[in-house]
Amino acid sequence: MSGNISNFQLDSALEEARSRFLKRNPKSADAHEKATRSMPGGNTRTSLFYAPFPLAIARGDGPYVWDADGHKYLDLLGEFTAGLYGHSHPVIREALNRALDNGLNFGGHGLIEAEFAEVLCRRFKSIDLIRFTNSGTEANLMAISTALAINKRRKVLVFNGGYHGGVFTFHSGHNRINAPFDFILGRYNDVAGTRQLIEDNALALGVVILEPMQGGAGCIPASADFLSMLREVTAQHGITMIFDEVMTSRLGVGGLQGEVGITPDMTTLGKYVGGGMSFGAFGGTEKIMRHLDPRQPDALPHAGTFNNNVLTMSAGLAAMTQIYTPAAVAELNLRGERLRGRLNALFAERNLAISFTGRGSMMNIHPTTASVENVEDTKRGRPEIRDLFFFEMLEKGFYCARRGMINLSLVITDEHADQFVAAIDEFATVHKGLLSAPA
Numbered sequence: 001m002s003g004n005i006s007n008f009q010l011d012s013a014l015e016e017a018r019s020r021f022l023k024r025n026p027k028s029a030d031a032h033e034k035a036t037r038s039m040p041g042g043n044t045r046t047s048l049f050y051a052p053f054p055l056a057i058a059r060g061d062g063p064y065v066w067d068a069d070g071h072k073y074l075d076l077l078g079e080f081t082a083g084l085y086g087h088s089h090p091v092i093r094e095a096l097n098r099a100l101d102n103g104l105n106f107g108g109h110g111l112i113e114a115e116f117a118e119v120l121c122r123r124f125k126s127i128d129l130i131r132f133t134n135s136g137t138e139a140n141l142m143a144i145s146t147a148l149a150i151n152k153r154r155k156v157l158v159f160n161g162g163y164h165g166g167v168f169t170f171h172s173g174h175n176r177i178n179a180p181f182d183f184i185l186g187r188y189n190d191v192a193g194t195r196q197l198i199e200d201n202a203l204a205l206g207v208v209i210l211e212p213m214q215g216g217a218g219c220i221p222a223s224a225d226f227l228s229m230l231r232e233v234t235a236q237h238g239i240t241m242i243f244d245e246v247m248t249s250r251l252g253v254g255g256l257q258g259e260v261g262i263t264p265d266m267t268t269l270g271k272y273v274g275g276g277m278s279f280g281a282f283g284g285t286e287k288i289m290r291h292l293d294p295r296q297p298d299a300l301p302h303a304g305t306f307n308n309n310v311l312t313m314s315a316g317l318a319a320m321t322q323i324y325t326p327a328a329v330a331e332l333n334l335r336g337e338r339l340r341g342r343l344n345a346l347f348a349e350r351n352l353a354i355s356f357t358g359r360g361s362m363m364n365i366h367p368t369t370a371s372v373e374n375v376e377d378t379k380r381g382r383p384e385i386r387d388l389f390f391f392e393m394l395e396k397g398f399y400c401a402r403r404g405m406i407n408l409s410l411v412i413t414d415e416h417a418d419q420f421v422a423a424i425d426e427f428a429t430v431h432k433g434l435l436s437a438p439a
């Protein structure tokens with residue numbers, strides 16, 4: 001009975017929040033309507049869409065963004081981790097201006113790419129040699145294809161909830177648009193089941209690819225046992241283990257792999273590493289990566305017009321050497337741990353059935369306090385609570401992902417964190433009845 005009452009209250013609270021959103025954002029509504037004439041659903045990036053229409057963001061500056069109707073938001077989405085530096089960081093601006101002064105699109109090797117490559121090879125233990133791409137999706141495509149070409153096997157083990165790009169989407173199992181690899185789907189954090197799955201497929205299995213903390217699925221860290229089992233079994237059977245650290249590499253100086261002490265055979269990078277420009281990279285052991293050396297007679301080809309584009313190379317080099325220094329990595333992730341701790345303490349004190357999972361500067365809200373070990377666990381509780389959170393946080397001036405993801409950027413201060421905690425406190429107070437844990 002009380003469940004029905006609170007379901008009813010939740011539905012009406014959400015309906016009210018949506019109708020206030022509609023009223024507040026006529027220019028975004030217009031922009032969306034216009035966009036639908038030339039793009040399916042008015043959209044060119046599915047993850048950004050939500051009903052009734054997504055906000056059109058007109059500009060950003062430092063930690064803030066403004067929508068088409070002039071509302072100002074603290075940007076807590078941080079472009080799904082790619083926006084690590086805030087908007088228009090002066091160091092990146094300067095690097096881009098310098099690059100523009102010297103012209104673009106050379107059709108030749110440049111002078112910056114090797115410098116940038118060296119920085120990344122030094123930083124990530126699993127990367128002896130590296131190649132650049134234009135996106136994280138492409139990095140994963142190249143990493144998987146390279147590994148399978150070398151070990152001459154055909155199957156690829158991925159995990160439920162995993163996200164490795166537009167054609168590597170496993171949020172709800174397999175997806176019709178995925179690249180046509182022979183995928184096997186494992187259960188994230190299931191140590192015994194996954195070990196069995198690998199052993200059953202050992203001869204045909206060429207690649208195991210995973211995020212050491214699933215980002216898109218809701219910031220779900222892999223357990224130490226799960227990762228060490230994977231490292232052990234893949235090594236034993238000659239299977240290439242790939243860490244997709246497109247997001248998680250920001251969680252430690254040497255990536256999340258450095259923090260958890262597991263070294264994969266290959267690693268893919270993306271998002272923030274290119275200083276906010278289009279970016280991807282894949283790297284690994286010398287033994288694997290030398291197959292791409294064009295001086296070898298049977299080298300694997302890896303082309304890409306924009307692989308060494310000077311804007312990305314310049315912005316990335318400046319970002320990784322001058323901005324995201326070891327001290328900055330430590331400070332940002334500590335700030336994230338503190339914020340997540342405060343929010344979870346606030347929920348626990350009030351006995352609310354919501355919690356934030358994550359690690360360091362990345363976190364995600366879930367309408368449950370039960371432990372979240374894989375994407376199935378995120379489906380507990382009522383998903384409308386995420387929507388209510390999203391719309392009401394927008395109204396309070398905080399821009400998060402629709403699915404409740406938050407990624408701190410380097411320009412988010414303690415004062416911003418205090419403001420966000422206060423806004424969540426208010427949300428929790430107003431909706432206490434909806435959010436209370438069952439007795």
Ligand SMILES: *Cc1c(COP(=O)(O)O)cnc(C)c1O
Pocket residue numbers: 134135136137138140163164165166211215216244245246247270271279280
């Ligand atoms: C964003 C993301 C990708 C895809 O990168 P794009 O640059 O968007 O193609 C791959 N893997 C993970 C873990 C990601 O978060």
